[in-house]
Every structure is written in C-alpha cells, then in structure tokens.
Amino acid sequence: MDSGFFANLGWIISALVVLAINITALIVIPKGRKPTAAMSWLLLIFLLPFVGIVLFLLIGNVKLPKKRRAEQARIDGIIRERVAASGDAAADTSSWPTWFTRVTVQNETLTTLPPVGGNRAELISDYEASIIAMAAAIDTAEKYVHVEFYIVSWDKTTEVFFTAMENAVKRGVTVRLLADYIASRKVAEQEKTFAELDRIGVIWSWMLPVQPFQGKYQRPDLRNHRKIVVVDGRTAFVGSQNLIDRTYNSPKNIARGLKWQELVSRVDGPAVTEIDAVFLSDWLIETGVQLDDEQVPAAQVPASGDLVCQLVPSGPGYETENNLRLFLSLIHGATERVIITSPYFVPDEAMVYAITTACQRGLEVQLFVSEIGDQGMVYHAQRSYYDALLEAGVRIFMYPAPFILHSKHFSIDDDIAVIGSSNMDIRSFSLNMEISMMVLGESFVAQMREVEQAYRDAGRELTLEEWRKEPAKATFLDGVARLTSALN
Numbered sequence: 168m169d170s171g172f173f174a175n176l177g178w179i180i181s182a183l184v185v186l187a188i189n190i191t192a193l194i195v196i197p198k199g200r201k202p203t204a205a206m207s208w209l210l211l212i213f214l215l216p217f218v219g220i221v222l223f224l225l226i227g228n229v230k231l232p233k234k235r236r237a238e239q240a241r242i243d244g245i246i247r248e249r250v251a252a253s254g255d256a257a258a259d260t261s262s263w264p265t266w267f268t269r270v271t272v273q274n275e276t277l278t279t280l281p282p283v284g285g286n287r288a289e290l291i292s293d294y295e296a297s298i299i300a301m302a303a304a305i306d307t308a309e310k311y312v313h314v315e316f317y318i319v320s321w322d323k324t325t326e327v328f329f330t331a332m333e334n335a336v337k338r339g340v341t342v343r344l345l346a347d348y349i350a351s352r353k354v355a356e357q358e359k360t361f362a363e364l365d366r367i368g369v370i371w372s373w374m375l376p377v378q379p380f381q382g383k384y385q386r387p388d389l390r391n392h393r394k395i396v397v398v399d400g401r402t403a404f405v406g407s408q409n410l411i412d413r414t415y416n417s418p419k420n421i422a423r424g425l426k427w428q429e430l431v432s433r434v435d436g437p438a439v440t441e442i443d444a445v446f447l448s449d450w451l452i453e454t455g456v457q458l459d460d461e462q463v464p465a466a467q468v469p470a471s472g473d474l475v476c477q478l479v480p481s482g483p484g485y486e487t488e489n490n491l492r493l494f495l496s497l498i499h500g501a502t503e504r505v506i507i508t509s510p511y512f513v514p515d516e517a518m519v520y521a522i523t524t525a526c527q528r529g530l531e532v533q534l535f536v537s538e539i540g541d542q543g544m545v546y547h548a549q550r551s552y553y554d555a556l557l558e559a560g561v562r563i564f565m566y567p568a569p570f571i572l573h574s575k576h577f578s579i580d581d582d583i584a585v586i587g588s589s590n591m592d593i594r595s596f597s598l599n600m601e602i603s604m605m606v607l608g609e610s611f612v613a614q615m616r617e618v619e620q621a622y623r624d625a626g627r628e629l630t631l632e633e634w635r636k637e638p639a640k641a642t643f644l645d646g647v648a649r650l651t652s653a654l655n
Contacts, residue, residue: 185216188212188220189212189213192212192219193209196209196212197209201515203515203516207651208227225386226386226387226388227386229386229389229597230483231375231385231389231483231484232385235385235452235484236484236485236486239448239452239485242448242451243279243448244279246279246448247279260282264500266496267607270493270496271477271605273492273496274477274489274605277479277487278478278480278481278489280441280444280477280478280479282475282477282605282607283436283440283441283476283477284437284473284474285437285469285470285472285473285474286434286435286436286437286438286470286472286473286474286475286476287434287472288432288433288434288472288474288476288604288606288608288611289432289433289614290430290431290586290611290618291406291430291431291432291433292429292430292431292574292618292621294413294426294429295413297404297406297429297431298325298327298328298408298410299327300431302327302328302330304396304398304402304404304433305328305331305332305342305396305398306331307399307402308335308338308340308342309340309399310340310341310399311340311343311398312332312340312341312342312343312396312399313396313443313446313450314332314342314343314344314345314369314395314396314410315344315345315374315391315394315396315446315449316344316346316347316351316393316409317390317391317409317588318346318347318409318410318411318415319344319346319351319360319410319411320351320355320409320410321363321364322416323412324411324412324413325411328410329364329367332367332369333367333368336368336369341370342368342369342370343370343371343450344371345372345446345449346371346372346373346374347375347390347391348373348374348376348377349375349377349387350390351373354411354415354417355417372450372454373453374391374449374600375389375453375600389482389483389598389600390598390600391449391482391600392482392595392599393445393449393480393600393601393602394407394408394409394431394588394602395442395602397439397443397446400439400443401439402433402434403433403434403438403442404431404433405431405432405434405442405586405587405588405602405604406429406432406587406588407429407431407574407575407576407587408429408430408431408573413426413427413428413429414426414427420541424568424569425541425569425570425571426569426571427570427571428566428571428574429573429574430574430575430576430586432586434476435472436468436469436470436471436476437468437470438474438476438477438478440468441478442602445478449600452484474606474608474610475606476604476605476606476607477604478602478603478604478605479604479605480600480602481589481596481600481603482598482600482601483599483600488596490589490595490596490603491515491517491518491596493585493603494518494521494577495521497577497579497583498521498522498579499521499524500579501525501530501579503530503580503581504532504578504579504580504581505525505531505577505578505579506533506534506577506578506615506619507532508534508536508572508576508577508619508622509534509575509590509591509592510537510572510574510575510590511590511591511592511594511595512534512536512549512592513545513548513549513552513592513594513649514552514591514592514593515593515596518591519556522534522556522561523555523556523561526559526560526561527559527560531562532559532560532561532562533561533564533619534561534563534564535566535622536549536563536565536572537565537568537570537571537572538566538626538627539568539569540571543648544648544651545592545648546648547645547647547648548648548649549592550642551642551645551646551649552649553629553634554634557629557630557631557634558631562628563629564623564626564627564629565626566622566625567625567626567627574618575589575590575591578612578619580612581613582607583605583607583612584605584606584611584612584615586603586604587601587603587604588601589601589603
C-alpha cells in the first residue's frame, strides 16, 4: 500500500471523528441550555473541535455539583420550617397590587424567604463612608458579626473595618467571615490579609474553593459574588461594594486612574434575619457547621420602620435563575417607569424583550452604565445592545471616567426597588451566587431617586444619533463579544 492510501485513510478517520463529535454535541449541549448558549457552544465546537471540547468540559456545566445543590435544597427546607414556626412578620398585603403580591409569592416559592415588614433602610453612596458605617455597626456588636464578601483585602481603606473586627473579638464577640476563593486570592497581598484575619481571631473560610486534591472542585468560574455584613441579627448591610480599596489595589487600575462607585444599603428590622439566613446557609455549606443558636426569628426582631423587604438569594446552587425571574416579573409589572443601574449590562433575550416592551407600553425606561469599562469583552458585549435599546426609546446615561459605576440597583414606579450584588448580565443570572433585596416603600425609592439624579448630574446622555457615528471597527468588536458572552 502506498502513502496515498494511508493519507486518505487518515482523512476519512478524521472526518468520522469530527462527525461523531458534532453529532454528540448536538445531542448533549442543547439539553437544559438556552438556545443562544447552545448555539454558541455548538458553533465553537464545529469550528474549533479540540478547543471547544476542552472548554466545554471545563466550564460547560452552569450548575454546582449535585451534592451541593441537594444541600442547598435541604437548608431551604430548614428555613421554610423555621419561617412557619416563628410567626408572621410580614406587612399587611391587602393594599398591594395583585401582580406585586404574586412576585413575592414567586420569590418565596423559589427561596423560602417571605416578605417581611417593619424595616428601615438607608442608602450609602460614598465609598469610604460605607466602610466606616459598617465598622461603626461592628463596634456595637454584643454577640456576633457575620461578614461575607466576594473580595476581601486588608488595606488602608479597609483597615478601619479590620480594626472593628479585632476590637469585637477582644470584647468576646464571635466574628465569622466568608471570602470567595478565586476572587480574594487574586488581589494584591492576599496572604497578608488572611494572616491578619488569623492574628485578630476572626473565624474564616473560603467560599467555593477550587481544591481538587482535597475533593473540593466545581467549574472554576462559578463564584460566590454576595456582599453581606450582619451584626447581632438586628443590623445588616447589602449592596455592590467589596471589602477593598476603590482602586482594587491594582497597578493597572491605578495607572488608568480608575475608581469604583458603589451603593450599599444599611438595613434595620426583621429583614436582617433573612440576610443572616443567607450567610448561615453559606456558612453551613462551606464549613459543615450549623449555627442554630444564632438564628434570630424575624418575628422577634423589633420593627424599625415601615418598609417591606424580601431577600432573594440566587446562583448555581439553585435549580433556576431566581434573580432573573425577579427582575423580569418587576419590569413586566411596572406601570410608569423602570430605572436600571448595572455596571455589566449583558442581558439575555427575555430581559431585552422585557425592557423594550416596557418602552412600547409607554413607560419611561432609563439605563445607567459606565462610560468606560474595566473588562474588555464584557464592555464590548454591553455596547452591542445600545442600538436596539436606543431605538426602542431607552434613555442611556453614561457615568464619566475615570469612575467605574459598579452599583447594582433598579427602581420600579415610585414605590418598588431592588438593591444587591447582582448585575444585569448572564454571569450574574447563571454563574454567580448573588443576593438581591426587594423593597416596597416610597421613602426608600425617594432615596434611590436622589442617587439616580446624582448619576445624571455627573454624566451625560447617549443619543441614538451619537451612537450611530461609532466606527465600524468598534461595533465589530461589540458583535464578537456579544457572541462569546452566551457561552455559559
């Protein structure tokens, strides 16, 4: 046999292998996956089989391991039993619109956490002031402090927070801290940060550790993105801000002059119990320790105000996208206006339709984003939606450089708002563990209106006419980035 025969045989075998890979991909990939994500994976595998298969095996599963999801479901059952046994702390629902009542039912069905009344919430938009406020609350702790952040760093900005934890420990207060394994290990001088936690006596643990030799492994980019501080079950903080300097101590950010702009809410009242329940759930899953003696029933927390709050945890530990369902339900229920702030705005098709349909219903719809980006692919993917949004009538406001508008919140009409850690992007919907707080109350939305106006005053509005002058090279990159954003 000559060399030509073997060459032809090799080509035939290669073609059959590629065909087998493509058929297998067509069977496996679409199952349980959104059409856009499935098409993106199939396109990658068809064009680059080896690269596509390796990437799919590494990051193709958007859920945490089955054992972990089962543990989350078990904990949800415990929370449900405690809610039923602790009495009703919810406000009178008789004055609520039917559609809003249904949203609270949906949230409780998905998370077991009901809406509770009697709360007070204060928005803090100054970066350093929010860290000082958290430290001041920790200074009042008598029993325990629970801290959970995506990124934890001991630096000049956060030193006041670490000092407050140290003083609390010296007073006999138990301080527990959770930090995301990947995100917190990437920042500068992370070894000093966790050595400092050990020195001051904080009990801490990693969230979602990637330690395969210790039997701890899941898709590496499934992360815990929540930001939570709870003091004695009576005061809590939730929002977008990590525990780090607003430059993130990154030489690249410092060279560009980048500074993060955040929004945090202090919460007092029965809703703090729900925030603490999310922390306690994460603590139990990560450490195996169940802290029954520290769970304060919502009905036993005195009322501090007139706001109704409901916490909605979400992420790959749940069977569905709790935060996306919440956001869609609220936008569809809006009757006057929808105002969204998101640093990474890469919505799925359902969200795009909800937003543009709100415009078509005659609602006022506004979107606040950063003028510049800190993550190139996400920034270009976000820009790919501007044309359709502007055409539909969405008003887009650009927060000016060198600031990265990292706040994550939106308001519906004049009495409903959401604040938390969740972006309006596919990563936050599917890959990150997030926490969102839905608030019913005109006084809270009035605070948010002041924050939104500050964004308008600081930035500028992007018009359709201006956008259509964008160079073709930039919009080409936007389109490519949009395709890759669906790989989840």
